[in-house]
Amino acid sequence: SVRMYSFMGGGLFCAFVANILLVVSTATDYWMQYRLSGSYAHQGLWRYCMANKCYMQTASIAYWNATRAFMILSGMACFGGIMAGILSFAQFSAFERFNRSFAAGIMFFISTFFVMVAMAIYTGVTLSFLGKRFGDWRFSWSYILGWVAMLMTFFAGE
Numbered sequence: 001s002v003r004m005y006s007f008m009g010g011g012l013f014c015a016f017v018a019n020i021l022l023v024v025s026t027a028t029d030y031w032m033q034y035r036l037s038g039s040y041a042h043q044g045l046w047r048y049c050m051a052n053k054c055y056m057q058t059a060s061i062a063y064w065n066a067t068r069a070f071m072i073l074s075g076m077a078c079f080g081g082i083m084a085g086i087l088s089f090a091q092f093s094a095f096e097r098f099n100r101s102f103a104a105g106i107m108f109f110i111s112t113f114f115v116m117v118a119m120a121i122y123t124g125v126t127l128s129f130l131g132k133r134f135g136d137w138r139f140s141w142s143y144i145l146g147w148v149a150m151l152m153t154f155f156a157g158e
Contacts, residue, residue, distance in 0.1 A: 011085065011105070014156035015081055017152050018078055018156055019078045022074055025071065025142050026068070030141050031122065045064060045071065046068070066121050067122045070114045075111075084103045112150055
């Protein structure tokens with residue numbers, strides 16, 4: 001039974017790290033960096049920044065809204081999985097413990113699915129539309145953290 005607890009603890013650790021990465025990725029402004037009229041600019045899901053000034057993304061563009069929504073849903077599912085995982089350590093019967101750890105695993109896989117959908121939407125639109133609009137551009141660290149968070153939620157659910 002000690003081995004099962006170490007697996008659950010490892011899964012919870014992955015989930016905890018994933019939840020932090022999801023929040024940081026969603027909240028920060030470095031999903032994409034590009035050159036605009038000679039100066040560097042960068043943007044996230046909520047703001048874009050040019051010449052050291054940041055502005056809110058006011059346009060209601062469907063792919064941004066979808067990416068934001070799925071990232072937030074992923075974070076919520078991951079948090080729910082963490083709560084279920086912590087409860088599974090409480091002293092209940094083996095059956096209840098299994099149910100809670102199983103529920104936690106399901107929540108982590110749901111979180112993985114949501115972040116995967118968010119990243120796929122953002123990647124697809126960026127590659128097919130935004131990438132052609134800006135000449136010198138690249139994905140940046142907020143975006144990369146989203147993919148790392150996806151891997152962490154997946155391994156938390158294992």
